[in-house]
Amino acid sequence: MSPTEYLRVSDLHAFYGESHILHGIDFTVRRGECVTLLGRNGAGRTTTLRAIMGLTGKRTGSIMLNGREAINLPPHRITQLGVGYCPEERGIYAGLSTEENLLLPPVVGSGGMSVDEIYAMFPNLWERRHSQGTKLSGGEQQMLALARILRTGARLLLLDEISEGLAPVIVQKLADVIRELKQRDYTVLLVEQNFRFAAPLADRMLVVEHGQIVAEIAQHELRQRKDMLQELLGV
Amino acid sequence: MTEIFGVPLQALMGQLVLGLVNGSFYAVLSLGLAVIFGMLNIINFTHGALYMMGAMFTWMLLEYTGVGYWWSLLLAPVGVGLIGILIERVLLRHVYKLDHLYGLLLTFGLALMIEGLFRHLYGAAGQPYAVPSQLTGALDLGFMFLPKYRAWVIVASLAVCLFTWYMIEKTRLGAYLRAATENAKLTQALGINVPLMVLLTYGFSVGLAGLAGVLAAPTTQVGPLMGSNLLIVVFAVVVIGGMGSILGSVVTGLGLGLVEGLTKVFYAEAASTVVFIAMAIVLMFRPAGLFGREK
Structure with missing residues (x-):
């Protein structure tokens, strides 16, 4: 593991009861980075965060948090590894x-x-x-x-749909806060529906579909690959 | 002599004090039940048996080791609390996710086993336990004689209720408990060791039942059945007060004790049913109980 890597999720499968929701999620987040999980409703973005926190049913695969394996830890122990x-x-x-x-x-x-x-x-x-x-x-x-x-x-923040259903002025305020957090060297993993909110903040965007990561787009590629994103997200 | 509705004041006050004493036991026991229900989602039918165990421990401590009332006040609740912790660890842990009915049946069966055990060892008849020497006698209040031990039971119970309320409503630990009661999973995801909180909550709450048992020992015959006699009324108190409401348990416990006492004075035949009549009336108008929030 490279020293700058804060979170590495490998082949993560997660279940709610009998339903198999995540089908082998793989991604990494580096220290100080802001990464966004994009995708349609039901694609598995929220479940990915919940699985990292140990809040789903059965999980398999690996979740390395700051160099520690967290896949079998209960939620409060995962938090104690520095997760918010x-x-x-x-x-x-x-x-x-x-x-x-x-x-x-x-x-x-x-x-x-x-x-x-x-x-x-x-x-x-x-x-x-x-x-x-x-x-x-x-x-x-x-x-x-x-x-x-x-x-x-906590140095890694998992933020699920924080802009959802809020007035534009408040969404703006939240964007300012995330920017400040990045300056303070927090590592942020966002789940967002609101592309316009997430796009300027994220260093990288991961597109989730059917419980897998299907595309990765870095900030500087955003312009060229916008069409592809729109197709994937159906926006 | 002063009379109220043809009843001598002395007799009326005497029954009211007895009512408050009973109400104090109701309050302490239903408080524990309310906290357990809120946190563990379990209707704890072993509560009466653990109350009995508190009283039996008190008697056994004196009988076998010569340890007196004041030490029992500390040791018996701690012993009962530890047994509670064992019960939670070994048994209750497995039924949280199931329907209430399973927890109810499990704790009910457990209560029968505990009572059966003590019956086997000591017989069904009660043992006497003397009032500690410091608390014998009565206070002359002018209009009545107040037995010191009864006054002590009321004061001690209220202090315990107040302490519990303060711990839950005003401290950091209490905030954890309230949070875990409201949303256990999220609370754990925020970094709080909820399984440990659950364990301690159960231990503390049944410890309260044990403490009520110690307080009750000098007021009654200490025997294996003293818990089950009381528990039915205590459940009525919990239902009237509202499941899971702390303030509701305390106020309702004391209130119903008084109502029972008054009924004894004016129409003694109804004294043992009045609580259930009150329960029926309250449920007709407020299905969630007097202090409960409807879901």
Whole structure:
């Protein structure tokens, strides 16, 4: 394994009950890189993130995280290897205040952002820190779901559809945040439907179809291969 | 002598205090049941047997080793909690993903086995356990005599409930517990060792049942059946309060104890059924219970 490689997924198969969802996913993400998984609904992008986190049913293959094999670890041990997960449904807890939501994930490594830094980045969360988590607006909940994994010192962020269903001004804000995270040398794996959101952020794009990676496009190839992408994504 | 509706005040207050004592046991037991149900998704029918075990341990500690009440207050709940941890590890772990019914049957069968074991060893009849010397006698409140031990049971139970509420609602550990209750998988994916939390939650909650058993030992005959007699009422409390609601368990537990006490004064024949009448009425108007959220 090369020293810059942070995540290597090899021949990953994943199941929900009897359904075989992922059919041998292979890709790597280098340290500090931002990679996007694109694809149609049901192609297996979300399942790929969930399988990395150990949240699917049976999994086979290999997931090397920062040099450690994670395929057989339970979810909390995977997180402790320095992973932050932001689920598609955001997963804000109704039984916890905004601040409790923010402080919930245990610290897994050094170098996480301080609570002050996070509140500076997301001033809305500071204003509403005593509100029940689910009373926040959709955009605020998305920021909270993202903010709470920045505190833990996780260096690899798995972000699932963070721009989905949000107003353009908030999507813009999220794009700014991702840019800042890249500057801070976070490694980011995005799952996105919103091509216009993901395209300027991603160093590479991987197209998922039928539970496999069918194409890889680097940032500089984007212009030439746009037609092919549109065909694959049906956009 | 002062009378209220033809009942002497002294008798009325006496029954109210007894009602509060019973209500305190209901509160501590249903609190544990509520926490277990929230976190493990299991209707813990062994709760009564573990409460009985707390009382039996108290009696055994004195009988065989001479260890008195105050040490039992610490040792018996810890012993019961450890047995709970063993039960969770070996048995309950396997039924979380199944329908409630399996957990219910498993814990019910377990309760019968535990009770059977103690019956085999000690017979069905109860053993007496003396009130500790520091708490014998009564306080003269002017309008009534309040037995010190009853006052202690009420105060200790309320303190335990308050402590549990504080731990769950106001601490970091409690936030983990609330999060895991709401969405166990995500909570684990955020880095919290949920299986360990589940284990400790079960241990702590049945430890509370053990503690209630110690508190109950001097107030009743310590025997193998004391748990099953109480448990049915405690389940009614949980249903009335709302499954999984902590505040609901405590308020309902104490409230129903009082209602029972009052019924004893005014219409003693209905005292053992009044709780279930209350349950039927509450369920008609609020199917999720007084403090439960409807899904």
